[in-house]
Amino acid sequence: MTEIDVAKMTSSSRYAVLTSLVVPRPIAFVTTINEDGVVNAAPFSYFNLMGNDPPVVAIGIGKDESRKYGLKDTGYNIQKTREFVINMVNEDIIEKVNLTAIDFPPEVDESEIAGLTKLPSAKVKPPRIKESASNFECRHLSTIEIGNVRVVIGEIIYLHLDEQYVTFQDGDHHILTELILPVGRMHGKDFYTRSAASLFRIARQSYNEWKNNLGKKI
Numbered sequence: 001m002t003e004i005d006v007a008k009m010t011s012s013s014r015y016a017v018l019t020s021l022v023v024p025r026p027i028a029f030v031t032t033i034n035e036d037g038v039v040n041a042a043p044f045s046y047f048n049l050m051g052n053d054p055p056v057v058a059i060g061i062g063k064d065e066s067r068k069y070g071l072k073d074t075g076y077n078i079q080k081t082r083e084f085v086i087n088m089v090n091e092d093i094i095e096k097v098n099l100t101a102i103d104f105p106p107e108v109d110e111s112e113i114a115g116l117t118k119l120p121s122a123k124v125k126p127p128r129i130k131e132s133a134s135n136f137e138c139r140h141l142s143t144i145e146i147g148n149v150r151v152v153i154g155e156i157i158y159l160h161l162d163e164q165y166v167t168f169q170d171g172d173h174h175i176l177t178e179l180i181l182p183v184g185r186m187h188g189k190d191f192y193t194r195s196a197a198s199l200f201r202i203a204r205q206s207y208n209e210w211k212n213n214l215g216k217k218i
C-alpha cells in the first residue's frame, strides 16, 4: 500500500490526489445574483445532496484572496443574498458550463458569455438556466468556514424539471435519469465522465434477506 500522511502534503498535491480518488462528482452549475442585480454562474463539483428531509445540499467553495472580499463571486453572492439556484449539468451543456469557470470579473454574467438562457425562478431572485434538465431553487441555511474552504449548506425549496425527463405514474414522479445524460467531474482539472452508458443495478437487501442468503454466492 502507498500510505500518505495528508497533513504533510502540499495543498496542490492534496487537490490532485483527492479529486482523482473521489470520483465521479456531480456538478452544480450555480446561479446567483449580487446586490446590484448582476447574475453570476459557475460550476462546483465539491457538491452533493446531503439529505431529503429536509432536502439539503452542500457546496464546497474555495476562498480566493485575489478577489474582492477574498471570495469567489458565488460565495460572496450567497453570503449577501442567501439564495442560489443549482442547475444540473448534462452532456448538452457541459462545454458551455466549462467556459463559465473562467475567472471573469464580478460584473460579468458568465451565462451570457456561454450563450445559456436565463429564466425567472419561482421563489428566489437568481435565475435558472433553461438548458439544464433540472434546476433546484435553494435558500441558504448555513456556511461552515474551515481553513480555505467555505461549505455552503442550502435547502432546496423549489424544483424545475424538463418534462421530457419525467413521467407521472401511481401518484408519483419518475425521473428518466439515463435520458438526461448527466456528466460527472473526474480528477482535478479538465476531466469529465459520461454516466448514462454504464448504468447498472445492485439491489440493497434488508438484514433479514442478507441472513437468509448467507452462504449463497453474491
Ligand SMILES: Cc1cc2nc3c(=O)[nH]c(=O)nc-3n(C[C@H](O)[C@H](O)[C@H](O)COP(=O)(O)O)c2cc1C
Binding pocket: 027, 040, 041, 042, 043, 044, 045, 046, 047, 060, 061, 062, 063, 071, 072, 073, 074, 075, 097, 098, 100, 101, 102, 103, 104, 185
Ligand atoms: C467542473 C468544474 C468544477 C469546479 N468545482 C469547483 C468547486 O467545487 N469549488 C471551487 O471553489 N471551485 C470549483 N471550480 C472552479 C470555479 O468554477 C471557478 O473558480 C469559477 O471562476 C468561480 O466562479 P465565481 O467567482 O463566479 O463564483 C470548478 C470548475 C469546474 C470547471
